[in-house]
Amino acid sequence: MNIRPIKTEEDYTAAIDRIEELWGAKKDTMEGDELDLLVTLVESYELKHYPIAPPDPIDAIKFRMEQMGMTNADMVKYLGSQSRVSEILNRKRKLTLGMIKTLYKELKIPADILLA
Numbered sequence: 001m002n003i004r005p006i007k008t009e010e011d012y013t014a015a016i017d018r019i020e021e022l023w024g025a026k027k028d029t030m031e032g033d034e035l036d037l038l039v040t041l042v043e044s045y046e047l048k049h050y051p052i053a054p055p056d057p058i059d060a061i062k063f064r065m066e067q068m069g070m071t072n073a074d075m076v077k078y079l080g081s082q083s084r085v086s087e088i089l090n091r092k093r094k095l096t097l098g099m100i101k102t103l104y105k106e107l108k109i110p111a112d113i114l115l116a
Contacts, residue, residue, distance in 0.1 A: 001034045006045040015042050058091055060113045061103065068107070078102050 025031035087093035100114040
């Protein structure tokens with residue numbers, strides 16, 4: 001096992017290739033340990049070089065609505081009137097703190113995303 005830090009794209013590509021070779025290795029074997037280490041190194045490299053920005057609050061609401069099969073009309077109980085729902089989902093009105101608390105509590109949308 002020759003594990004070293006991932007510093008370049010070439011190192012990253014080689015680590016990914018090796019992970020593919022090791023995929024399915026049994027736990028608590030040399031191959032399994034190597035796989036665990038490489039995955040950890042790749043995750044660290046990706047977090048540093050390919051960060052994922054948090055989603056937009058309205059996009060997060062729309063995504064949760066889609067997941068739950070909800071319509072704009074279903075959002076009235078969380079955001080207020082039908083016109084207010086429309087204004088919020090069309091980015092013409094900002095979420096209030098009360099709305100954020102309700103969306104967090106009722107729809108389990110992380111507050112840090114809604115506050116962005």
